[in-house]
């Protein structure tokens with residue numbers, strides 16, 4: 029395998045002029061929104077291993093063909109299945125009342141009839157970790173820390189450890205269950221689901237989130253004295269299920285083996301219809317690809333659209349993609365994922381070699397007319413770029429404004445009405461601009477030498 | 482029974498100066514909010530006939546004593562019981578997905594396993610009423626009309642007929658069930674419950690509301706072709722249950738037989754904790770009474786606080802009160818209810834005799850410093866004033882800004898976090914001002930002669 033290019037990346041002036049037209053067209057093109065509407069309406073929720081997930085894969089194959097992509101194909105992704113089942117919780121004492129609760133992904137089931145126990149509050153995951161082993165014998169741990177609203181998701185990043193590692197930690201202390209305040213900023217009686225880390229094995233206890241208002245109520249009740257709750261979760265483990273990455277391309281006119289990757293994830297949590305997470309991303313990258321495909325001249329390099337499977341349950345599709353494509357990773361010129369809602373994009377960050385700085389600046393300058401600021405050179409590229417980035421693939425982040433993202437993310441409220449068509453179109457314009465310029469460019473964004481894993 | 486007074490109402494100048502101080506005190510007094518917090522936390526949901534309702538009555542008796550009210554007592558109110566049970570709905574075709582649904586109050590139950598049928602959309606109740614008898618045989622009617630956001634509740638007033646009369650109308654056309662778009666303005670996956678009219682008997686079919694985003698989704702799916710859903714509701718009818726109006730007073734120093742009534746309703750729907758409907762009203766009138774009771778001199782007339790039972794299921798407590806107190810209605814000088822959320826009050830409307838116009842203007846002038854505008858002379862007084870108003874009792878409306886009220890009203894989202902303490906305190910200041918001035922005043926607000934029913 030030869031490196032994709034040797035000279036540092038550059039963006040030809042001729043491409044910039046075309047980018048400007050592309051951008052203007054994207055701002056009024058209805059494709060992205062129409063795709064989000066179609067996916068969330070005709071398919072709806074699409075948790076890996078469900079009929080919705082299979083319908084989504086079929087939908088994506090057809091949609092890629094409809095927008096004119098070539099080499100449309102699917103690649104199998106084996107996934108550890110988990111299905112929600114029923115979920116119910118209530119305060120038994122001191123003041124009986126129902127709680128709005130949802131199981132965390134990979135939560136264990138309770139026995140029939142649920143578990144009944146006193147709750148013990150911890151302000152944060154760190155406080156739970158500091159508890160003595162065995163100190164929660166027979167209790168349900170309750171992590172009450174809040175998610176701070178931020179534009180870039182930093183608040184979520186700080187809070188999410190309660191979800192990912194809380195269950196294992198609570199079990200270590202002897203707890204019979206865990207409830208956490210939803211990892212989200214919403215003020216509605218809708219609880220926030222999401223993945224529990226299964227790196228150390230499946231969670232050993234039932235684990236659920238309560239909505240923010242319910243968490244407030246528990247805090248108030250705890251001030252009155254001991255609080256006893258009943259928690260019933262009946263998720264099931266169907267064993268290994270199969271999902272699929274879906275791939276389509278605009279083959280490059282000069283260097284078809286060189287790949288510029290625009291990704292999003294096709295799966296969604298089961299509570300909503302996955303409109304902002306990540307129907308929007310699907311709409312954005314597909315809408316961008318359609319517009320690039322309609323240009324009078326195809327780009328020099330191949331633009332590859334990847335709709336990843338099973339992102340929600342551990343970046344499973346992204347890891348499978350990195351493994352399946354390891355022979356051509358040196359030809360992955362650059363990649364990015366749209367997975368932070370429906371926009372708008374406000375910042376362009378890179379993870380490039382110092383030599384590619386000028387090319388990065390040229391791309392940002394082309395994005396500036398639609399309100400995109402320059403960002404740092406430590407971009408993550410989005411969750412599904414992680415495995416590729418670790419293997420040396422350069423990435424960029426077209427950072428979307430996430431101020432309201434965690435009002436909706438992973439809750440039943442993730443529905444089409446939360447997508448603003450104008451903001452979505454701006455994101456599409458940004459991804460189209462980047463995709464076009466990177467695919468029309470020459471040279472390498474890659475650190476020299478390739479960073480070892 | 483002698484009429485309460487013969488000369489037209491007047492407000493003494495000395496009372497106005499005290500009202501100003503009372504108002505200022507109310508704006509920073511924590512009592513109203515503390516009462517809402519206590520009721521919604523220690524009691525929570527309180528549907529008539531449930532343990533929560535009984536706990537609320539006990540809570541109210543104690544709270545009235547705690548704020549210094551006298552003659553605290555309860556009066557029995559028999560209510561037709563209805564208990565929610567389970568509620569579940571899903572789209573079966575063309576795209577299987579869950580629906581967020583809640584049973585309407587007094588809905589019939591479905592058979593076990595639910596009903597499965599195609600839905601037929603009507604834009605409004607009027608369109609359903611125009612359908613031919615028998616035309617919905619075996620179908621579920623779906624009324625999709627939206628609730629318009631307004632400050633004064635006019636949007637709700639226009640939409641609510643779909644809920645109150647939709648079930649009977651759908652049954653007439655042969656439908657096996659009814660679903661309606663939630664009678665509310667919220668954009669969340671939370672459905673809005675509320676009373677179905679039982680004047681013509683209990684609803685003959687299962688009737689439920691879907692959330693606004695779910696209604697949107699059904700409309701989109703219907704554009705693709707026939708939509709088949711499953712609806713399962715398992716409410717039960719426990720027969721006649723007993724609730725209680727709770728009454729407390731500040732006895733008048735000169736004319737204790739003359740009554741100025743400040744009301745709110747103690748019951749709530751079961752989905753939330755009844756914070757804005759009507760915990761806020763309870764807090765407002767109790768907070769106002771506490772402040773008036775703390776004045777150096779008690780008011781001339783008796784200030785009576787009535788926390789009505791079973792407002793939500795047909796003004797049952799208000800009707801019982803009117804019946805139980807018919808002998809003293811001529812002594813009810815004026816009344817009002819706080820039942821439109823947590824404020825602020827923006828308008829003062831009256832339903833007075835023309836001769837009492839000047840007194841109404843004096844009260845409004847005293848309210849103006851806290852932002853209360855003059856209103857018309859057709860006030861309803863609030864839902865629970867209806868039966869008294871029809872029997873000739875003068876009423877006023879301290880109209881609260883309801884622009885956001887129907888984002889929360891009758892949904893699981895009706896929780897304490899939706900109450901803004903500052904706006905609540907402004908409402909308390911307004912009710913305290915009115916209560917004090919009316920109780921300190923002289924003469925009659927009453928139309929002369931008494932309007933016949």
Ligand SMILES: [Zn+2]
Pocket residue numbers: 293305306339367368
């Ligand atoms: Zn995502």
Ligand SMILES: [Zn+2]
Pocket residue numbers: 305340438
């Ligand atoms: Zn996600």
Ligand SMILES: [Zn+2]
Pocket residue numbers: 746758759792820821
């Ligand atoms: Zn009410």
Ligand SMILES: [Zn+2]
Pocket residue numbers: 758793891
């Ligand atoms: Zn109500």
